[in-house]
Amino acid sequence: MSKCEQCIIRQFNSLKALTKDELLRISACKTSRIIKKGEVIFEEGESLNGLFCIKDGVCKLTKLSANGKDQIIKLVEKGQILGQRSLISDERTNLRATALNDMELCFIPKAEIIDDLKKNNNFTMDMLKEMADDLREADDFIVNMAQKSVRQRLAEALLNINENFGTNPDGTLSVLLSREDFASIVGTATESAIRVLSQFKKEGLISALGKHIKIEDLEGLKRVE
Amino acid sequence: MSKCEQCIIRQFNSLKALTKDELLRISACKTSRIIKKGEVIFEEGESLNGLFCIKDGVCKLTKLSANGKDQIIKLVEKGQILGQRSLISDERTNLRATALNDMELCFIPKAEIIDDLKKNNNFTMDMLKEMADDLREADDFIVNMAQKSVRQRLAEALLNINENFGTNPDGTLSVLLSREDFASIVGTATESAIRVLSQFKKEGLISALGKHIKIEDLEGLKRVE
């Protein structure tokens, strides 16, 4: 199995703060997992017993609401870590993680990470910083949800996906989402999401061939009211 | 000026993880501030240069949305800390803090706290835990905003305030909020918040004399659809 020390992925998350020795220990106890598109990585309410480091692929973090609909809280991609919150709070997960495409994950057992958190303050501080960033993002998300129309929220969702996950060579968004997923990001009915996307298409803001969506007028999308 | 070491407030937040020596140092450099009801403690986008520890009173954390309306993200009370997120990210604040009643605050300069974070891992871990909890709360908030009706959100807001901030001897909620504040918590128009509260009153779920609101039927409020 490959060594964490040589893994480029590590540079993009808190694990970069670990020392060589710590990385060697983690390499020795980590396990690797392949997850197929659509598969659930962990369920809401599950005990994780460790962290996942995403080596490849993208997944969605969702929470089931009382009315039975899933809400997408966040999309997480290659280089990022899953399960920090439950690890730190020592609680079951509050979200479900589902693969949006085929994924490769490394699993690091809880005991090792906790040990590092206690001994390596740089690591703890780095994780604290990441969590502080997540919290700011969550604040922004709350305001968007509370104060903007479905049309505005969907425009923002497209812009965010474009900004954070980039595009394929043909200009289409690299993350493929169903209309239901879009609805689940902006918190609306699937039909409403479909209607707004169709409208964006008519207005020339985007083009769409099935799930392959391309932003045609970035500035126009930003101006959506 | 009173000593942090003897301050009971400290028991309720991360500062409890500090050592006696650290507390003495903080006592020596902290300043105290009295804030009147309605006054702004800090603005969105301000540089804080430290932490506030709330000795008494309650404040709201709001974020201005693009449409010009304020969204209340969180209510924070006696015993809690303000400014952790911007301290840790070393960024300007993303929220404005406004006193909801007369408050007493202690201000601890950034340099002291950063020093403690670097040296005392228990303190860092404790702060990390608090932030992880905040993040879970934010996730729940997002789902509520995205998936529930104004009526449901307002019912939940009342239940949360009742649970987290308690009641006066006469049974009224101890935190006094204007109808506009309620609207700003659930993300709706002030008129809508007023209408729903009037409806709750008619249905006997609450009674209200101006801002003094009393939950009359807790179970009923929980059942609101």
Added chain:
DNA sequence: ATTAAAATATGATAATTGTCATGTTTTAAT
């Protein structure tokens, strides 16, 4: 105590969004 300003209340109406029905297209399994 008086008075202006702010907060609360309610009606009327418009705009947004959800739900249900139904048809078409795409996808995936055999």
Added chain:
DNA sequence: ATTAAAACATGACAATTATCATATTTTAAT
């Protein structure tokens, strides 16, 4: 290649929520 299932699309209508207008009550300043 065929076919069943899932995803996408759109119309019709209902429900929810926002906006505007206006009145009343409460609050705070003089």
